[in-house]
Amino acid sequence: MCFSKCAKCMGYLLLSLAILCIVANILLFFPNGETQWSRENRLSRFVWYFHGIGGAGLVMLLPAFVFIGLEEEDCCGCCGHKTCGRSCAMLGSIVAALIGIAGAGYCLIISALALAEGPYCRTSTGWTYPFSNTNTHYLSDHSTWSQCIEPPKVVVWNVTLFSILLGLSGIQIILCIIQALNGLIGGICGACCCQERSQVINLHLLFC
Incomplete structure (x- = not known):
C-alpha cells in the first residue's frame, strides 16, 4: 500500500529528527563546550526540562518505529485478509502520531519559553536572567548580549x-x-477495499 510506504518515510524522517533533538539538548548542558557550568548548576532552568531528550527525542522514537514498521504490519490479519489487517494498523498509527505530537509539542513550548526568558548568566550585578523582561527583543539586539560575562558566548x-x-x-x-x-x-x-473484497468472495461462494 502506498499509504504504508509514505508512513515508512515519515518514520525515518522522525527518527533522524529525534536523534538531532537529543544531541541539541545534550549540547545545552555544555555552554561553549565546557562542563563546569552544569556541575555548578549555572544553566538556564529550561535546560533541565529535558524537552529535546525526552519530548522530541525518546518519546518520538515510538511513533517513528511504529511508522517504519507499518509496511510489514498486518495486525495478524483481519477476518483472514492481510489487507484488512494493514488497514487496522494504519488506523492504529493515528494513536502513535498523537503521542508524537504531544512529545514534540512539549519540546516546542519549552524551547519557546526558554528563548523568551533568555539564558542564565553572570552579569555585572551577579547571576541572573538579564533578558527575562525584554519581550524577546534581545534576540534582534545583539549589542545587549555582552551583558552576559559567563559562561562565555552563552547567549x-x-x-x-x-x-x-x-x-x-x-x-x-x-x-x-x-x-x-x-x-x-x-x-x-x-477498510472499504476489504469490504468490497469480502462481498465479492461471498457472492462467489453463493453461486458456486
Missing part, C-alpha cells in the same frame, strides 16, 4: 540550540499531523 549557544529545537519539534509536529491524516485515509480506504 549565542542558547539561542542557537533552543532555536534548533524549536524548529525541529515544529517539523515533527507537521510530520505527525500528516501521518495522522495518512493513517486515517489509508485505514478508511483499506
Whole structure:
C-alpha cells in the first residue's frame, strides 16, 4: 500500500529528527563546550526540562518505529485478509502520531519559553536572567548580549540550540499531523477495499 510506504518515510524522517533533538539538548548542558557550568548548576532552568531528550527525542522514537514498521504490519490479519489487517494498523498509527505530537509539542513550548526568558548568566550585578523582561527583543539586539560575562558566548549557544529545537519539534509536529491524516485515509480506504473484497468472495461462494 502506498499509504504504508509514505508512513515508512515519515518514520525515518522522525527518527533522524529525534536523534538531532537529543544531541541539541545534550549540547545545552555544555555552554561553549565546557562542563563546569552544569556541575555548578549555572544553566538556564529550561535546560533541565529535558524537552529535546525526552519530548522530541525518546518519546518520538515510538511513533517513528511504529511508522517504519507499518509496511510489514498486518495486525495478524483481519477476518483472514492481510489487507484488512494493514488497514487496522494504519488506523492504529493515528494513536502513535498523537503521542508524537504531544512529545514534540512539549519540546516546542519549552524551547519557546526558554528563548523568551533568555539564558542564565553572570552579569555585572551577579547571576541572573538579564533578558527575562525584554519581550524577546534581545534576540534582534545583539549589542545587549555582552551583558552576559559567563559562561562565555552563552547567549549565542542558547539561542542557537533552543532555536534548533524549536524548529525541529515544529517539523515533527507537521510530520505527525500528516501521518495522522495518512493513517486515517489509508485505514478508511483499506477498510472499504476489504469490504468490497469480502462481498465479492461471498457472492462467489453463493453461486458456486
